[in-house]
Amino acid sequence: MECYIGIDLGSTTTKAVILDAEGRIVGRGITNSRSNYDVAAQVAKQEAYTNARFEMLSRILRDETGVDKEERESLESHLTAAYAHECFLGQLSRLEQHCRTDLDNPRFDDDRRELLQSVEVIMQGIREHAHRNFQPSATARSDFFRDIAGAAFIDVAAEISRGGGPAFDKLVGMFDRNIIPVENEQETRSFSELLTAAYGRLPDGLRSSVAGLPDTLKAVADTPMEEVRTVGTGYGRVRLPFPKDCIRSEILCHGLGAHLMFPATATVLDIGGQDTKAIQVDAQGVVTSFQMNDRCAAGCGRYLGYIADEMNIGLHELGPLAMASKRRVKINSTCTVFAGAEFRDRLAAGQEREDIVNGLHRAIILRAMSLLARSGGIKNEFTFTGGVAKNPAAVRALREVGEENYGELILNIAPDSIYTGAVGAGTFAMRDVAAGVGANQEAA
Amino acid sequence: MTTAIKDASQDRQKTMIAEHFGKLSRAKEDGRKVVYTFVPGNLTELLLNFDLLPVLPEINALQSGMRGKTGDYIQLAEKSGHSEDVCTYVKADIGMLKSGNIGPTGEKLPDPDLLLLSYTGCFTFLKWFELLREEYDCPVVMLHVPYQGDGKITGEMRDYVVGQIRDVLIPELEKLSGKKFDEDRLREDLKRSAKAEDDLVWVLESAKHKPSPIDAYFGGVYYIGPIFTSFRGTEDAVDYYQLLRGEIEERLAQGLGPITPDGVMEEEKYRIVVEGPPNWTSFREFWKMFHSEGAVVVASSYTKVGGLYDRGFRHDPDDPIGTLADYSMGCYTNLNLPDRIDLLEKYITDYDADGFLINSVKSCNSFSAGQLLILRELEKRTGRAGGFIESDLVDPRYFSAANIKNRLESYFQMIEAKRTKG
Amino acid sequence: MSIAAPPQTQATGRLGEIIALAQSLYEDIAFKAVADWKAKDKTRRAIGFLPVYVPREVIHAAGGLPVGIMGGGDMTEIVRGDSYFQSYICHLPRSVIELLVSGRLDSMDGFLFPSICDVIRNLSGMFKLLKPDRYVHYFDLPQNFRSNLGGTFYVSELKSVAGAVSAMTGTPVTDERLRESIKVYNANSRAMNALLELRIEKPWLVPAAEYYLLLRAGFLLPVDEHTAMLNEYTLLVQQSDRRALDNIRVMVRGAFCEQPPVALLRTLERAGCYLVDDDFVVGSRFIPDPIAETGNPWDALADAFMHHSLPAASVYDEKHEKAKKLVDRVREVRADGVLLMAPSFCDPALLDQPMLQEALEQAGIPFTSFKYSEDTGQFQVIREQAGTFADAIKLWGTV
Structure with missing residues (x-):
């Protein structure tokens, strides 16, 4: 192929x-x-x-x-989960190896024994956690090794230090040092080796179902x-x-990608982690004009990240929270540097969390509107891509502000817009x- | 790294500049008086008339930028109370002053005997010399050059500038130099100015050929050097431009593209018009982002800050004071926005450009305020690809190479994609 | 030491009505008041002008209404304005463009852009492009102050404006009419000066926010109405029972173009600073002394601008007396200190600042500086800074 x-x-x-x-x-x-x-x-x-x-x-x-749908799906989801589990374990064993090698450093002479024991306990803990996590029914907040292993690592490490073991900081430091080489190495086993191992993890009934x-x-x-x-x-x-x-x-790739996903696309807005792009494309998906945000990250996805951190909630919870807003709050600054301070100021002034957060979404969209205007405005159809396109409050604000200024819009958002x-x-x-x-x- | 191919004209210019700075470093012992003044609308011929030596702080700042000094200079100025928001030419100059005022040749620049505040097309000039006045014990003379707000030079504007030159400037310069104003000498110098201007225009317009034998922006800033600065009206300038013209004629005959720091540009893939000054701290890196992609700048507005000669203006020996007034009011930064757009539009068509690019410079509001409307208007009028990047004159903190390269490549690829389709 | 937050002095009764009117004019970013004024007579014309200074007498003499366009404050949501300006340009032109493209300046028949800085200068060209059917003029104020040079040029500028407005209204500006207008504005100046004097003497009677709203009203109301408003306010407020607080007396410099939000002024006062002198809306009293009401009125206006106006960062300090004038003024208004507040990215104000700071340092006058923008929404840092400044002066007499 x-x-x-x-x-x-x-x-x-x-x-x-x-x-x-x-x-x-x-x-x-x-x-x-x-x-x-x-x-x-x-x-x-x-x-x-x-x-x-x-x-x-x-x-x-x-x-x-001739396998029926239900059984087929069960097989596929088990196999997928088992495959991911295998990959995870491979990375985990590399993480363990790095942690152990790391502890050879003379600066751990005083508490090496204790730390090695902790590594053992932590790895065991992560494995158990993974066992639960890689069930077909499990819903993880992230698919990335760093996130899954990191969360479990922290849980176990906290438990160890509460129980009189090495200090939490010391244990977490170990993770921070050793995750980087792990991420920069690749899986050594081939697809077929991993698939074979995954097959071995399937329950007997499933193995013989086909x-x-x-x-x-x-x-x-x-x-x-x-x-x-x-x-x-x-x-x-x-x-x-x-x-x-x-x-x-x-720019060219996003323009063409959006055109391929929605062939009638004329304008594309992409709001990513730290840049925002407004792109105009012609009927063949060729870019005719584009604008990107200037050097500061104001108005990009990262700004929402700061706010989520400030509120101590997940990034994906921000949109739904804003959707609950009843009142419009006007936020002037989309400066990431001031985001936290502005948020606290407004809370202190008695404004509701959801209203402030909704105002922030509107402020981001207003920034995007200015890039759109610079690039030539919004024309139908209008395709919204990037991480922020998954956020319902941002989408609502975009539709509102977009239609206020450019009339009725056909707004396209692909479920896999991240691949545009x-x-x-x-x-x-x-x-x-x-x-x-x-x-x-x-x-x- | 490949060594730059040097033309004889480039060597010639280097020698001229070195000689000028040599004169400056000896000014006090030679008993020569020194006048600081600005590039746009400068009155070089008038200063020559009194044997005064000009120092141009913008040039000092840009040369400091090219030599990698401005980062420290700017921070020094900011430590002394200057805001990070304001023009970095000013801050680089103030930082340089506070660091001993060492010029580009490594010699100390003499203190001014006079600050000639020729105030063309930039409000910051006014503040700049107010600030320098605090540092030097010398007089300041203001030449207020009115703005072409309505897109023209009116009789009243001209009378105003002529009156100031005649009644304020000349008496002050006579007082400073102890010499009488010599109108005949001025006429002779202006003749030489016009001669050099003819050759400069020829050189700039050579970019209408395909391939263009010059880069009218990155290369252009070298070509305008002598005529925009201390040499207009001198025999040196006349010779330089003759030499330069000869070289370009030669390139043209051979069908060669522009010379870049990395050698002769092989293939002309994109013809671009650029609006806005260049970045000086990463000048070569910036240039490379163009020439490595096969992009040639065929016309630029920046090379018109010291005069719009290609619109036909020449210094006129028959009206020596009037012509100085017309010159100072006619520089690019003194044009209103509609006129700037008309000019750029004309460049795009006359030079058959594939597109135009705006380098929006943080420091210079005279250029930058309104550029997004310029972008919009030009796109609308010409239908050619418009690009927009942001940088600064001499603040290295404000030149994000990755960011600019990203945009430029996207921009060139956009032109390519449009072309392939068509 | 904590900052005593005094209860907001509420204007009540007739005083309250005056302030409510001024407030509603301030909030009238769509210039409905101008449309109403024009609706009363079809020949009426309104000329919008930007900061800092425009001789309103000329517009008035031609039968026009001069209207200050001081930006959209913190009341204008910027939807399209940002698409015209890079992030390193101040806020005022964004909101002005926003007002323009959203139709909120439609009641203006012309626009004047006095020479302030390169941004406002270029904004004039943007208006020419965006409003090709309107009179748009860059009003070049002279930087040479000899009457036969700068003066002559200035008179030619004045006459060009007068001619343009007259062409719209059908009322030629005769010397007689211009002298009459000068008289009317002199009366306004006197009313303004009386209020300023009262504020200097008894700042607790005239809270910063009220004072500011009155200044702004002058850029929207017909001049006679504004003069009456000022006179009535000044009279009534002296009969009020407002009491003095233990605040320091400060002078403000740097806010001549882009205006601070009113909430910022309240913040400063609550933080313990009486603003006894400032350069807010400085064009409303740019020429403090009466202008000659006899003789050639054009020359009188030119002479007033060139020789009798307040110092401003946008005007060349030919005599090198900026520092002295600043210090003299601090002494004259008996200010304890100076707040150097400049709009972000404001070249004239920010480039002036080191010179002002040097002057204040030399004179031993306490000062503090901060940046704002017209839509600043967070005051906490400024509140703390101003509060600390006030406390330090109260405790130690210096900072």
């Missing part, structure tokens, strides 16, 4: 998609962007391959076996996936780990090859 890959290295997450020869999306992968962009790109790509193979499996199970399952899995794992060309894009583009001719600007840039990049990869630009293979 020919694969065209698009990778979008964002400030917080890195996304990869795989397109087949017909331009259909066959796999998606996402990981947290880390200090090493090369690894982030590789990990996202591997995730996308894995996802593509699971999709393939799903298709085979659906089309070529006749010839091992053969099917083998067929899926052995299907050749040939990477014809990869095009990269994204926030970190200056340091992207791709050859220069395999890089496209995120990557889809654009993957499509550029295809077009390059069609135009005779040499197929690349491995990223430089």
Whole structure:
């Protein structure tokens, strides 16, 4: 199977998609962007391959076996969870190894024994936690190793220090030091090795639910996936780990991606972690004009992050909270530096949390409106992408302010809008090859 | 790193500048009087008339920027009470002053004997010399150059400026130098100015050819150097521009592209018009973001801050004072916004540009305020690709290479995508 | 030491009505009052002008209503204004553009942009592009102060404005009419001066917010009405039983163009500072002394601007007396200290500041400085800073 890959290295997450020869999306992968962009790109790509193979499996199970839907889905979800569990355990054992090596440092001479014991207890604790967490029914707040392992690490570490063990700070410091090398290493086992291990984790009943399952899995794992060309894009583009001719600007990729997802798109707004883009595209998805926020992150997703931190709630809880607002509060500053202070000031002045938060969403959207106006306004159809597009209060405010200024809008938000840039990049990869630009293979 | 290919004209300019700074460093012992004044609308020929030596603080600031000194200078000024919000040319100059006023050649600049506040197209000039006045015990002379608010130079405006030159400036300069104003000499100098101006215009307009033999922005700032500064009206300037013109004629005959610090540009992929001053602290890096992508700047507004010669203005020896007045009112920064847009639009069509790019500079509100409307209008009128980036003149904190490169690449790719489609 | 927060002095009765009127004019960012004024007579024309100073006499003499456009304050939500300006440009032009593109300046028949700074200068060009059907003029104030040079140029500017407004109203500006207008504005000046004097003498009678609202009303109301308003207020407030608080007396400099929100003024006063002198809306009293009511009125206006106006950062300090004038004024109004408050990104105010600070330091006058913008919504830092400043002066006489 020919694969065209698009990778979008964002400030917080890195996304990869795989397109087949017909331009259909066959796999998606996402990981947290880390200090090493090369690894982030590789990990996202591997995730996308894995996802593509699971999709393939799903298709085979659906089309070529007589298994009923319920059983099929149960098998798939168990297998997916078991696969993720395997990957997690692989990373965990690397984390443990790093922690142990780290403790060889002479500065731990005094309490090495105690710390080694703690490592053991913590790792055991995380494994138990993972066992629960990687059940098909479990809902995790994050899929990233750093987040899952980190949360469990902290829980166990807190317990240990409460019980008279080493100080909490010391234990957490160990995590902070050693998570970075773990993130910058890649899984060494192949898909088929991991799948085999995952298969081994399935309950007996499921294993025998499909006749010839091992053969099917083998067929899926052995299907050749040939990477014809990869095009990269994204926030970190200056340091992207791709050859220069395999890089496209995120503006172009977002414009094209939005066009592919919603072919009637004329205007695109992307609000990401630390930048906001307003893009105008023509009927072919070619960018005709664009604007990006200036150097400060005011009005970007990160600003909402600061507010969520200030309120000590999750970022995803912010939108629903704002939706409960009954009164409009006008917020003038979207400066991230003052966000916390402004929030506290207003609370102290007796304003309601939800009203303030709703006002903040409106303020962000107003900033975005100014970029949109600079780029040429909003034309139908209007496609909203990026992390903030998942936030219902931001969407509501965008629709309100947008319609106040530009009349009735057809507002598109794709459920997988986070992959917009990557889809654009993957499509550029295809077009390059069609135009005779040499197929690349491995990223430089 | 490849070494820059140097033209003879470039060496010539270097020598001229070195000689000028040499004169400045010896000014006190040679008994020469020193006048600080500004670039836009400068009255170089008039200063020559009294054998006065000009110092241009903006040039000092930009040269300090290119030599990587302004980061410290600006912080020094901010420590002494200047806001981080304000013009960094001023702060770089004040910081340089507080660091011993060492000029680009490593020699100390002489203190001014007079501050000639030629106030063209920039309010900050006024504050700048009010601030310098606190540091130096010397007189200040104001030349108020009215703004072309309605897009024209009226008779009243001209009378006002002519009157100030005649009744205020000349008497002050006579007093300072102890010399009488020599109108015949001024006429002779103005003839030389016009001659050099002819050649400069020819050089700038050579960019209408494809490929353009020059870069009219990054290269252009070197070409305007002598004529915008202390050399207009001198034989040196005439020679320099003749030499330069000869070189460009040669390049043109050979069909060569512009010379960049990394060698001759091979392929002209994008022809761009640029509005706004360049960034000086990362000048070469900034330039490279263009030439490495095959982008040539074919016309720029910044190279018109010291005169819009390509619109036909020449210093006129037959009306020596009047022509100085017209010159000072006619600089780019003294044009109103509608006129600036008309000019840029004309550049985009006359130079057959693929698009235009605005480098919006934090320090310079004279340029920057309104640029987003300029962007909008030009996009509307020309249908060509408009780009917008932000930086600063000499504040290294305000040049985000990654950010600017990102935008520029997106911009060039946008032009490419439009073109491939068409 | 805690900051005593006095109860807000509420104006009641007739005084309350005056302030309520001034407040409603202040909040009238759509300039409904101007539309109402014009509706009474179809030939009426209104000319909007930006800070800092415009000789309103000329517009008045041509039968026009001069209306100050001082920005949108903290009342205007900026939806489109930001798309015209980079983040490093002050706030005022954003809200002015917002007002323009949202139609809230539609009652203006023309616009004058006095020379203040490059931003306002370029804003004039933006108006020319955005409102091609209106009279838009950059009003270049002279920076040379000789009557045969700057004076002549200034008179030509005045006559050009007079001609343009006359063309709209059909009322030519004769010398006679101009002298009459000068008289009318002189009366306004006297009323203003009486209020200023009272504030200097008994600042507790004239709270900063009320005073400010009265100043702003002068940029919207026909001049006679404003003079009457000032006179009535000044009379009534002296009969009120407002009591003095243990506040220090401060002078404000730097707020001549973009205006601080009224809540900020209240904050300063509550933090223990009586504002006994300031440069808010400075164009409303730019020429404190009466202008000659006889002789050539054009020359009188020119002479007044060139030789009898208040110092301003946007006007060249030819005589190098900025420092002396500042210190003299501090002594004259018996201020305990100075608040140097400048709008963020305001080049004239911020570049002036080091010189003012130096002057104050030399004279041993306490000062503190901070930045604001017209829509500043957070006052906590400023409150603490002003409170500390007031406390230090009360305790030690210095900071």
